[in-house]
Amino acid sequence: MSSKGAAPPSAAAADPPRRTGRRQQRVAAAVLLTPFTALLVAVFLVPVGYAVYLSLFSEDHEGLGFGGGRTVFTGLRSYLSVLQDPSFLSGFGTIALYCVIFVPLVVISALALGLLLDSGLIRLRRTVQMLVYLPHAVPGIIAAVIWLYLYTPGLSPVIKLFAQADITIDFLGLHTVLPSIVNIALWSGLGYNMIIFYAALQALPREVIEAATIDGAGGIRTALQVKVPIIRGSVVMVCMFSLIGALQLFTEPMLMNQATPMVNSRFTPNMYIYDAAFRRNNYGLASAASVILLIVTCVLSYAVTRWSGRRERRA
């Protein structure tokens, strides 16, 4: 990696400069790494450590607020109260249900589009890619605003259209609000995932597919039995990243929360954290919930890296 192996012959004689060179390299590495390391400590390690600390202590206000209350060690009490809180657990339940709908939907539709683009049947392929990718450049909050308005009776041309056919449709009802949120995520993520699959398909060795064709496999069979199994690495990656993304769900339901009582203020784990910290002013509870979410996310992420690591070794 460094200069050791690739030293030109003339440098062999110049030993002392070499040594100063090595020191120079260490200095250079330190200079280049310092800003990032400072950030790593200041906005990653310290906050996480502080959240863990706060989750183990709590402000004691028994003295009617004399002297602002003192901090007492409460051990895992905050964690217990978070884990026993039905509204926190129902947040994870919401996420689970959301994943059950969203993950298969986005993977299958993005994969289908990727395969179609790869099949050579599609006209204007570049334009199509751009158009389908476009929503990914739309910030999450704005995507949510657009769709919220398309779901709002009176504003929405979609609802008007259905009304003309005498169909009443309520996008923000008890059973429709979660699919409505899924739809926003699908709209934003479809093109992004399509391009990931398309890029993976483009990298496939052409001989394999030609061989399948010579063996008499049709287009659909080649796609499902030859192409998809080879790019299953990308498929699993997209699944896992969608799962991890789902755990972060915040923007869309937060906006929906303003529009419909069907989305309460603790609808997802992130909303629970926000609610605990800023509406209930319970930092111990909010910290404990953050740490739990952090751990769950890390466990899932670890699974991703383990999995993709195995895939690389196999390849």
Add this chain to the structure above:
Amino acid sequence: MTTTTPTTPVNTPQGPPARPLGKPFGRSKLTSRGIANAVVLIAALYTMLPALWLVLASTKNADALFGSDILSFGDFSFGRNLSDLFSMDGGLYGEWYVNSLLYAVVGALVGSLISVAAGYAFDKYEFRHKEKLFGLVLTGVMVPPTVLALPLYLVASNIGMVNTFWSVFIPVLFNPFGVYLARLLSSGYVPNEVLEASRVDGAGELQTYVRVSLRMLGPGFVTVFLFQLTAIWNNFFLPMVMLSDQHLYPLSLGLYTWNSAATVSPEYYPLVVIGSLLAVVPLIVAFVMLQRYWKSGLTAGSVK
């Protein structure tokens, strides 16, 4: 400037030539081609129509937005909406726009300089605990920014930094994925021989970095920059947690508060619509102009 080829697969905007592979779907070529194109057309309509609605709706005033047909242009008030947008609440929208540009453009610029420097150091130099430190970087990649928002708020409130420009600006500089990507790109774009040659010429390490390596890393830099620009422009949870002064808000948070105001006073609806439209423009422009770069970044990221 030397032309270098990255090791990561790069899709040029032209795309590969069309390659029909053997028998296409089914027996009848014509119908299968028709069905395939129809499916893709539906997908394109699905992604396009809501965006188109935003464009059309931005030409309507509050009454027309709720009342008439969306396609009728009888009541064209785009200009009126635009001037309302920038005059409402003492020109807050303009301030939000400037804030967003500051957070996103300056933040992404500084942030990617930091990330690229770190990634380059990880690639080119040997030092103690290198792989341990890189393990921390990878952990950082796994932890999404929203999980860090509350812990960051707690620290910031402890040192009295809450509700300042810096409380949003500093955390967004941290981009471990950028470091990961930069290490990958550095090993692809900057051959070690170039460093050797520069050393033989007597140039210092940092001099070499600034004058030679950074130039070769140009395309990689743009990729990291774009990723970070998008992330910061989309940032919502962190500003929401940190900021209470409306004058410091980025667009995302500003539009959110106007949208909540709209449920009480509907004159905000057209402003949220046109405000959203304008807020999308910079990213679309960046994406269309720098298409080549994000595609290479996307594939590099998915190879991970």
